[in-house]
Amino acid sequence: MPVARGSGCWLYDFDGKHYLDAISSWWVNLFGHCNPRINAALAAQLEDLEHVILAGFTHEPVVMLSERLSRLTGGVLGHCFYGSDGASAVEIALKMSFHYWRNTGSPGKTRFVSLAGSYHGETLGALSVTDVALFKDTYAPLLRQSVQVPSPDWRLAKSGESAEAYALRCAAALENHLAGHHAETAALIVEPLVQGAAGMAMYSPVYLKRARELCDRYGVHLIADEIAVGFGRTGTMFACEQANIRPDFICLSKGITGGYLPLSVVLATDTVYQAFYDDNVARGFLHSHSYTGNALACRAALATLDIFGQDDVLAGNQIKAARMTEALAPVAAHPSVRNFRHIGMIWAFEVETADLQFARNFYQAALQRGLLLRPIGNSVYIMPPYVIGEEEIALLADETITLLNQFTRR
Numbered sequence: 001m002p003v004a005r006g007s008g009c010w011l012y013d014f015d016g017k018h019y020l021d022a023i024s025s026w027w028v029n030l031f032g033h034c035n036p037r038i039n040a041a042l043a044a045q046l047e048d049l050e051h052v053i054l055a056g057f058t059h060e061p062v063v064m065l066s067e068r069l070s071r072l073t074g075g076v077l078g079h080c081f082y083g084s085d086g087a088s089a090v091e092i093a094l095k096m097s098f099h100y101w102r103n104t105g106s107p108g109k110t111r112f113v114s115l116a117g118s119y120h121g122e123t124l125g126a127l128s129v130t131d132v133a134l135f136k137d138t139y140a141p142l143l144r145q146s147v148q149v150p151s152p153d154w155r156l157a158k159s160g161e162s163a164e165a166y167a168l169r170c171a172a173a174l175e176n177h178l179a180g181h182h183a184e185t186a187a188l189i190v191e192p193l194v195q196g197a198a199g200m201a202m203y204s205p206v207y208l209k210r211a212r213e214l215c216d217r218y219g220v221h222l223i224a225d226e227i228a229v230g231f232g233r234t235g236t237m238f239a240c241e242q243a244n245i246r247p248d249f250i251c252l253s254k255g256i257t258g259g260y261l262p263l264s265v266v267l268a269t270d271t272v273y274q275a276f277y278d279d280n281v282a283r284g285f286l287h288s289h290s291y292t293g294n295a296l297a298c299r300a301a302l303a304t305l306d307i308f309g310q311d312d313v314l315a316g317n318q319i320k321a322a323r324m325t326e327a328l329a330p331v332a333a334h335p336s337v338r339n340f341r342h343i344g345m346i347w348a349f350e351v352e353t354a355d356l357q358f359a360r361n362f363y364q365a366a367l368q369r370g371l372l373l374r375p376i377g378n379s380v381y382i383m384p385p386y387v388i389g390e391e392e393i394a395l396l397a398d399e400t401i402t403l404l405n406q407f408t409r410r
């Protein structure tokens with residue numbers, strides 16, 4: 001689909017057709033395409049500095065961004081290490097966790113644990129902790145073994161079992177694993193509250209609470225991969241806030257620049273930082289990417305954070321989310337819809353269908369109706385930019401129900 005331009009929630013092709021970007025261009029866009037405020041910030045930054053080596057040198061946007069991100073975690077995760085895409089942040093967090101244990105006298109802690117169905121990116125380290133066969137199987141001989149513990153995804157609960165009870169049952173499985181393997185385990189990595197690539201699997205925050213306690217008890221790091229869910233997607237700035245926990249590392253990317261430029265960052269605690277701060281180079285964290293902390297990307301991130309503050313976005317999103325949930329009520333009640341679920345600015349459901357090519361066919365049919373929707377298997381999800389308006393919400397809901405009817409006619 002060749003795209004000529006974008007504006008707000010809309011993408012325009014070269015033939016004058018337009019498409020509502022209901023998945024925020026792979027979950028990155030927060031405040032619309034070609035947002036005038038982010039555009040202006042970038043134009044101003046272009047006059048000063050586009051990029052500079054971030055080894056031995058630094059610049060205003062990266063310092064300001066680091067300080068603001070630190071403040072967003074109450075200063076608890078006050079150290080920032082920058083990368084480019086989400087996967088590079090995951091690589092950084094995994095390497096840093098392993099190296100921390102090595103520097104502090106536990107070189108045997110080399111293993112990683114993730115949730116069944118998890119997705120953390122597709123470079124080799126990130127793919128090692130990802131659990132999606134489609135992306136992983138071909139490259140299996142290249143990957144390090146990791147361990148998957150049961151996912152608290154409430155769709156897997158027994159009939160009559162609450163999401164919370166199921167999450168606690170999964171936490172007990174995590175406990176079993178850590179009790180036996182903590183000596184060789186560096187970190188548990190999780191996608192907090194929503195496992196995106198698993199089809200927007202959602203789970204109770206009680207799992208994160210228990211995971212934090214268990215990681216503390218067994219001396220294992222907790223890495224929160226908030227690449228997809230950070231920056232308000234689940235209703236709070238970071239998903240971990242809903243469990244009232246602080247991970248040892250937070251990975252951020254996607255929405256950090258409002259969906260403009262590749263930037264990622266790993267926030268870490270002072271305890272982690274101190275384990276590397278040394279005159280001995282071998283104890284240092286020798287990891288670099290040429291475009292680390294790019295000035296334009298950092299400026300886009302600062303403009304994005306400005307919008308959060310100036311527009312009280314999280315409060316505004318609550319009103320929009322209520323409106324969207326109301327508009328989607330006919331979808332939730334549709335006889336072919338299962339597991340309708342919602343958190344923050346994410347809605348998802350499974351469609352009961354015999355169509356083995358459902359995802360592809362639904363995507364094509366949605367495009368014909370002017371919607372960018374991209375199901376994962378038979379899970380349809382809606383994850384719009386936060387600037388979606390009343391009329392667009394109504395249109396999106398109406399078109400979704402029309403599509404559903406088209407696909408489930410018996």
Ligand SMILES: Cc1ncc(COP(=O)(O)O)c(C=O)c1O
Nearest residue numbers: 085086087119120121196227228
């Ligand atoms: C939770 C999570 N982690 C990591 C990644 C990888 O990010 P990127 O595609 O920028 O490498 C993604 C991408 O979808 C993701 O959803």
